[in-house]
Amino acid sequence: MSKNCYIIQTNCVTPLGFDVNSNFEAMLNGDSGIQCHKNSPLLGSSFYAATIDSTQLDVAFSKVECNAEFSRLEKMLILSLQPIISKQKVTPKSVFILSTTKGNITALENKEYPIEGTYLSVLAKKIALYFGFTTEPIVVSNACVSGVLAVAVANRMIQAGVYEEAFLVAGDEVSEFVLSGFNSFQAMSENPCKPYDKDRNGVTLGEATAAVYISSDESKIGKGSIKILGDGSVNDANHISGPSRTGEGLYRSISSALKEAYINPHQIDYLSAHGTATLYNDEMEAIAFSRLGLQNVPINSYKGFFGHTLGASGLLETVFAIECANRNQLIASKGYNENGVSQNINIIHKNAKKEITYFLKTASGFGGCNTAVVFEKIK
Numbered sequence: 227m228s229k230n231c232y233i234i235q236t237n238c239v240t241p242l243g244f245d246v247n248s249n250f251e252a253m254l255n256g257d258s259g260i261q262c263h264k265n266s267p268l269l270g271s272s273f274y275a276a277t278i279d280s281t282q283l284d285v286a287f288s289k290v291e292c293n294a295e296f297s298r299l300e301k302m303l304i305l306s307l308q309p310i311i312s313k314q315k316v317t318p319k320s321v322f323i324l325s326t327t328k329g330n331i332t333a334l335e336n337k338e339y340p341i342e343g344t345y346l347s348v349l350a351k352k353i354a355l356y357f358g359f360t361t362e363p364i365v366v367s368n369a370c371v372s373g374v375l376a377v378a379v380a381n382r383m384i385q386a387g388v389y390e391e392a393f394l395v396a397g398d399e400v401s402e403f404v405l406s407g408f409n410s411f412q413a414m415s416e417n418p419c420k421p422y423d424k425d426r427n428g429v430t431l432g433e434a435t436a437a438v439y440i441s442s443d444e445s446k447i448g449k450g451s452i453k454i455l456g457d458g459s460v461n462d463a464n465h466i467s468g469p470s471r472t473g474e475g476l477y478r479s480i481s482s483a484l485k486e487a488y489i490n491p492h493q494i495d496y497l498s499a500h501g502t503a504t505l506y507n508d509e510m511e512a513i514a515f516s517r518l519g520l521q522n523v524p525i526n527s528y529k530g531f532f533g534h535t536l537g538a539s540g541l542l543e544t545v546f547a548i549e550c551a552n553r554n555q556l557i558a559s560k561g562y563n564e565n566g567v568s569q570n571i572n573i574i575h576k577n578a579k580k581e582i583t584y585f586l587k588t589a590s591g592f593g594g595c596n597t598a599v600v601f602e603k604i605k
Contacts, residue, residue, distance in 0.1 A: 228385040229442040232604070233377075233452040235310045236545040239302050240434040240532055241276045244286055245309070250549050253557050254577060258531050260418045260430055268402045269409065274418050275400050276432030276533035278302065297330050297343075299399050299435075303353050306435040307395045311357050314393075314439055321389040322359040324350040325366045325376040325396035327537035332401045353395065361389070369591030370500070371459070372396065373436070373540025377599050378457035380440045390442060396541035397435035404431060404536065411467065413504055419534075421501035421527035421559055422508050422573050424566030429502045432533025436542040450552045453602040455489070455584075458482025462594040469507050473514030475596040476588060480518055487600040489584055491519040494600075496556065496585040498547040501527020502534055503561070507590060512567035520586075526574040530560030540589040540597070551582040551603045 237245060241259030242252040259276035266273070280298065287301040290308050303324075329346045333339045342348055350363035366376040373396040380392035398404075408414050408429060415428035440454070460482065462475025470476075484491060497520060499511055515521055528543050535542055550557060556578045565573070583605075588598045 231381045231384050231440055231442050231454045232447055233438050233454065233548060234441050234446050234448070235313065235439040236437070236548055237306050237309050238434060238436040238542055238545050239278065239306045240542070241278050241432070242531065244305060246545060246549055250546065253531055256560065258418065258560060259432065260533055268400070269405045273405065273414060274430050276430065277400050278433055297333060299330055299397055300349070300353065302399070302435040303395050303397045304356060306397070306437040307357065307393060310393065310437055310439045316358050318360055319390040320359060321361055321380070321383060321392045322350070322354040322357070322363040323366060323376050323380055323392055323394045324353065324363060325372040325394065325537050325541055326398055327367055327369060327372060328398055328401065328404060331403050332399065367537065368595050369593055370534070370536055370539060371589040371591045371595045371597040372537040373542065374544065374587055374589040374597040374599055375459060376541060377454065377544060378459060378597060381454045381457060384440065384442050392440045393437070394440065394541060395435060395437040396538040398536040398538050399433040400431050415503060418561060419503035419529050420561035421503040421529050422512070422565065422567055423562045424564045426503040426505065426508065426566055429504055430529065430533040432535045434532055434535040434538045434542050436538055436545050438541065438545065447604060451604045452548050452551065453604055455600040455602050456483040456486030457597070457599040458486070459595070459597040462596065464594045467592050469510040469590060470594065471510065473510045473517060475594055476511060476514040476590055476598070477517050479596040480514065480586065480588060480598040483586070483598040483600045489600065493584050494520060494523050494586050495580065495582040496547070496550060497523045497525045498543050498585065498587045499525050499527050500589045501529050501559065503529055509567050511590065512569040512571050515571050516569040521569060521571045524556050524572055524574050524580065526557055526559035540587070544587050547585055547587050548601070551585050551601070554579055554581050556580050
């Protein structure tokens with residue numbers, strides 16, 4: 227019989243706050259971290275993005291570490307994980323998992339910075355050693371499903387008995403490399419993104435870090451703990467950047483997760499979707515959800531608050547989905563006004579109270595990757 231795994235603790239660092247509560251309260255108030263950036267050296271023209279104030283970041287970091295020999299992203303990662311580590315003891319049966327797409331990509335601009343420092347494995351080892359992990363760190367870097375996939379990887383490793391617990395941290399930052407890449411696709415929105423809305427016209431980028439602690443030790447279960455019921459990850463092999471028109475990969479990912487969880491679509495109380503606000507991604511998701519009979523489930527995207535935070539997005543949004551479940555609170559999908567997809571899915575248009583027991587987190591990314599995880603609130 228496989229072990230049950232539980233998310234025991236969560237934390238995050240975003241433009242709206244450096245802990246879960248401050249972020250959630252900001253979202254309840256309808257606040258967004260997205261702002262217009264003019265005369266920025268990152269891009270030749272003005273653009274919208276959600277970025278963390280570097281001065282505030284340095285002030286917060288100075289309270290936990292006086293050593294300045296850390297990159298901006300490393301500071302964000304440490305700040306996310308530190309409150310969790312302070313309450314849990316790292317042992318030889320603990321695994322450290324880093325989820326990111328680009329890591330220290332901005333370090334390439336610094337000619338004095340060693341090129342090895344930009345390797346994802348080096349970044350993972352640096353953060354792992356900082357917190358005293360003795361096991362080899364794991365990097366999960368699979369486009370924009372990375373954060374959700376990291377939860378699935380941790381769950382599988384603990385169930386297999388390889389580790390007893392996992393510390394996950396995910397992060398990416400807004401950089402010239404990422405901005406120019408999405409801009410070359412003509413995929414960036416001219417205004418703050420509007421997931422699933424008829425007037426959506428592209429993605430808004432953002433930066434954040436998020437962290438969770440997962441354990442199979444049922445003695446650690448407390449108020450707010452969440453059980454991981456099932457997961458699925460299927461590649462639709464459609465296109466290097468374009469999603470499947472039928473939503474096949476996401477459809478199969480969710481089907482697999484529901485099957486492992488032993489629940490049916492009608493039992494899902496809430497769905498935290500990917501919702502990038504690009505024309506084809508949102509349409510693909512809507513088709514997959516409708517094919518599965520999830521069209522009546524309350525659905526939202528957090529991209530209108532934080533932009534697309536790449537490898538951090540899946541874990542960050544899982545943290546907020548957990549908070550929604552624990553508060554029995556639905557958060558409006560910011561930027562959504564009128565349905566802009568072919569399927570009549572139930573996008574949350576205003577904050578509301580709702581009893582949440584089972585909830586689903588999905589993500590999709592470049593290369594046709596798709597991941598879904600089903601969770602259960604422990605009452």
